[in-house]
Amino acid sequence: MSEALWIAAPGAPLRGEVRVPGDKSVSHRAIMLAALADGTSRIDGFLEGEDARATEAIFRRLGVAIETPEPGVRIVHGVGIDGLRAADGPLDCGNAGTGMRLLAGLLAGQAFDSTLIGDASLSKRPMRRVTGPLAQMGARIDTGEGGVPPLQVHGGAPLSGIEFDNALASAQVKSCLLLAGLYADGDTVVHEARPTRDYTERMLAAFGWPITFAPGIARLTGGHRLRATDVRVPADFSSAAFFLVAASIIPGSDLLLRRVGMNPRRTGLLHVLRLMGADIVESDAGEEGGEPVADLRVRHAQLRGIDVPEVHVPDMIDEFPALFVAAACASGATRVTGAHELRVKESDRIATMAAGLRTLGVAIEEAEDGVTITGSAEGFGSGTVDSHGDHRIAMSFAIAGQRARGEVVIGDTANVATSFPGFVQLAGRVGFALRAP
Ligand code: S3P
Numbered sequence: 001m002s003e004a005l006w007i008a009a010p011g012a013p014l015r016g017e018v019r020v021p022g023d024k025s026v027s028h029r030a031i032m033l034a035a036l037a038d039g040t041s042r043i044d045g046f047l048e049g050e051d052a053r054a055t056e057a058i059f060r061r062l063g064v065a066i067e068t069p070e071p072g073v074r075i076v077h078g079v080g081i082d083g084l085r086a087a088d089g090p091l092d093c094g095n096a097g098t099g100m101r102l103l104a105g106l107l108a109g110q111a112f113d114s115t116l117i118g119d120a121s122l123s124k125r126p127m128r129r130v131t132g133p134l135a136q137m138g139a140r141i142d143t144g145e146g147g148v149p150p151l152q153v154h155g156g157a158p159l160s161g162i163e164f165d166n167a168l169a170s171a172q173v174k175s176c177l178l179l180a181g182l183y184a185d186g187d188t189v190v191h192e193a194r195p196t197r198d199y200t201e202r203m204l205a206a207f208g209w210p211i212t213f214a215p216g217i218a219r220l221t222g223g224h225r226l227r228a229t230d231v232r233v234p235a236d237f238s239s240a241a242f243f244l245v246a247a248s249i250i251p252g253s254d255l256l257l258r259r260v261g262m263n264p265r266r267t268g269l270l271h272v273l274r275l276m277g278a279d280i281v282e283s284d285a286g287e288e289g290g291e292p293v294a295d296l297r298v299r300h301a302q303l304r305g306i307d308v309p310e311v312h313v314p315d316m317i318d319e320f321p322a323l324f325v326a327a328a329c330a331s332g333a334t335r336v337t338g339a340h341e342l343r344v345k346e347s348d349r350i351a352t353m354a355a356g357l358r359t360l361g362v363a364i365e366e367a368e369d370g371v372t373i374t375g376s377a378e379g380f381g382s383g384t385v386d387s388h389g390d391h392r393i394a395m396s397f398a399i400a401g402q403r404a405r406g407e408v409v410i411g412d413t414a415n416v417a418t419s420f421p422g423f424v425q426l427a428g429r430v431g432f433a434l435r436a437p
Contacts, residue, residue, distance in 0.1 A: 009407050015254060022047040032106060096122065114155070118149050121346050133164050166196070198265060234288050260293060265314070270296075275306050305335075321395075380404040
C-alpha cells in the first residue's frame, strides 16, 4: 500500500455549514468549450482539483491562453473551433477518465495528431467504448494493447455523424461523440435508454451551438461555431454526497450543505437515501449558471436497508462507495444490482469497497454487477484499508471511520486532490476526526 495515509477515528456529531468545491464534470467541459469558442469566457467556481487542472494544462499546450485572476476563476481566451494547434508531446490527462474520453472525441476532429496519456489508474481503464464509435465516424485512433491508454489520435481524418445507442449509460461516451460531432459532416445522434448527465448538451447550447436534447436523446450537426460565454460552476453533488451520508449515520448530526448542484441526472443518491429513511430537507431552490441548486439540511436518522432501484444507478454512479458505507449502518440488507460500471471506475469499486468493508467487519457479498450489504447498528470495526488510489473510496472510508469502534487507517489517499482539494480540513471543521499525519 502506498503512502498518503489518513487516520480516521470516531468523531463528533457533524454541525455547521459546508460549501463543497465546484463540479468536476462541469469544470472539464467549461474549459473545453471556452477554449474552442470565439472570444473570451470567464469561468467562476472552477474546481481547483487535479483532474480539471490537467484538462486546463492540456488546452494551454494546445495553444489556448488561460488566466487565473484568483483561485476558482479562469479567463479563457478562446481560439475558435479550428484554432487549436498541435502540442509538442503527449498530453497528460492524469487520473481523469472524463478528460481523456472527451478529449479523444474533440481531438479526433483536429487537423493534427495527438497522444493522450494518463496515470497508473487511468492507464488501465477501457477506451474502446469511445474509440469504437469514433472509428465508425471515420476517426483514426490507436489504443494500447487491450484497448487501454495511451491513445494515439491521428488528425486530419474526415468525420461523419453517426446514430449511436449509448447502451453503457456513459455520459463520457455520449459527450465524446457529441464533441467529435462538432467536426463531423451531418448529424450526430446519441440515444439512451437510461439517460445520463447532460452537461455537454446544456453547455453546447449555452455557447450557442444548435443542439436538441431531452432525456434519452441528443442531436447536433457539425459545422457551426461556439460563442464565448461566462460559466458559473455549481458545487459538486458528488462531493456533497460524502457529507449527506456522514451526517445521516453519525448520531446527533445536523449539517447544512450550501448551494449544492441538483441536476436531476446527479441526485440519485438523494432519492435512495430518502428511501432508506434519511432526513434530508431541501430549501432555497434556485439556479446558478443555468443549473438547479439548493441548500440541503441533513440530520442523523436510523437508515433501513433497501433494494436500490436500478433506475437510479446512472444518476448516482459516482456515489456507490458512500452508499455502501450508509448501507453498513442501516438495519437489514441493502442490495445493489445493475451497476457493472463500478468495475471500471478509478478502481474496481465493488472489489475495493468489499475488501475494505470486510476488514472493518461488515458483512458484504459481491456480485458481478453489485453487492449485498447487511448493516449493523454497531457500525465499523477498526483496521487498515487500502483505497487503491481511488479518491471516492478514500473519502468513503473516512466517513466509516467516524462510526468505528477504533481507528481506521486509510492508505493511498493522495488522489482525493483530483476531485476534492481541502477535504480533510473541511471535514474537520464540521466535526470529523480525520488526520493526514
Ligand atoms: C462523468 C461521467 C461518469 C462519471 C464520471 C464523470 C462525466 O462516467 O462516473 O465521474 O463527467 O461525464 P461514465 O460516463 O463513464 O459513467
